[in-house]
Amino acid sequence: MEFLQTCLDGLLFGSAYSLLALSFSLLFGVMKRVNLAFGSSLLLSAVFALWVDSILSVGIIGIFLVMLGSSAIINIYVEKICFYPHRGNYGAIVSMISSFAIWMQLDDLSSFLLPDRTASFPSFLPDSFFIIDLFIRIDQLFLFFIAVLMTGVFFYVLYKTNYGLLLRGVSFDGELARKLGVNSSRISSFAFAFSGVFGAIAAFLILSTESQVTPFFGFWCTLKGLVAMMLGGIGSLPGAIIGGLFLGLIESNVINYLGAEYRDICTYLILLFILVVKPGGIMGSAILRDERAASERI
């Protein structure tokens, strides 16, 4: 029973990782870019929403909406300054470093708005219930369902809508898409805004289950999202979900059986092991057989 409870906790908490990995997967799988500033853009939007709330007292719905809007705007800013100027084939590393610089900038901006280092975040649905001795928190269950739902929405947008088609076209060959009359600048802004909005939903849910914001939230988001995405397999949407859940499972089991100080070591050892043995991740394709992927540098 203890093992079941641990696994359940891990799965429910892992859904938060899945949400972050999904947002990363969108940018990496579609735009072939690593956005290191992503986590801190979520942090800044959360802190900004709390600041707006402290002045105008907009309530929890208002905080949610402000987070969505500000996150979209911040991500478009990141795209315009870090990614759009380096959109050629060789710009991958440069845009990553540039987004790292913006990460520092956004983190500092959020510490301006967060003078006390920590702020409480409003939570909703704080109830919990038991099924046959298993303790379940409703908000975490909600997070889990949102993660599954968002995978569906992602899939729909990417493969069934016109925008998704354009997005995949630009990612396949930006030059060709431009020649065919696609406004690639608008499309890539759209992709960043889209991932920002989805990331903000994820961040809102995670912060309300944690019920506090700390300055480390941005770094945490970036790192956990990247690790979960690598575990699951780059660019595969079900892979992102499974990677996040797997990460949650590992962490809760390690904490339970070995102790909290071994949590991250085991996570990184497993990540290293998976990268060495099966580099494509759990759900990913074998990267070496995929010639395109092998020749791509980040």
Next chain:
Amino acid sequence: MSLYLVTVLTNICLFSFIALSAYLILIVGEVSFGQQAFFGIGAYSLAIFYVYFDLSIIYSIFLGMVICFCLGLLLSLLTIKLSGLYFAMATLAFAEVFRLSMNLVRFPIEKDGRATGLNGPEGFENIRWIFENNIDTLGFFYITLIILTILLFCFFILERSFIMKNARIVGKDLILAQSLGINPRPYRLFFIGTAGGISGLGGALFALASTYIEPAMFGMMLGVHSLAYTIIGGLGLPIGPLLGVFIDIGLLESIRFLSEYRMIIFGGLVAIILIFYPEGIISPRIASRIKRFFFSKGFK
């Protein structure tokens, strides 16, 4: 020179080592998020050999470098199939495993009445070589400067050799390199291993300079900073990474009066520099122009 200026210059020299190691890895076309691990391994192995085994300082530094070189070779052998983000994440995982396991190792001892030794997150205190040999801050600055100059000299010799030229081709276009008959694997192994060794050398000097090391010093931020130095400075010449370090540390110190807005200004500035100089300030194109100016007056 004032003490403050000497400290800043010493820091610039020390971080140049890790920037140069990131430069070597970027030359063969990979991105490493894990150079801070080699920096840390160099620092820790110096401290362990010097404090626990009472080896002389030269041997300690040398052994640290050898260990870092071997670990770099091992890491690049393990990740020989990986490239791009896969390689970056593998190095990050390696670095974090090192850092977090240093948090768990505790083996404190007492030496000459002072507490020292491995002590988990509290770090390794009292590496007292510079006090035992009466070396002041200026003296230590000269030592690091001399070692850095020797290293740069080796880099310039390497730059003129076929090894560097082939490595640049491997980094720019793998398929072109293979069709020219260059086997990319030895270059990758040699460059990643050497980068580990250089980073370890820097780490050892860092441990001597600060006399105290703790695992939190070798976090991911250090590794990504070293990448940023190299990208800002450019991949054209080994001076590039040094220029990047100088811009970062020098500029940050000079805009200290704006300390509250420091990272806000600096982050934006770096992004804007990269828009105008996407290949870094000393890009390969500018570097070849410089080389032509200096070395080939007989031609044309």
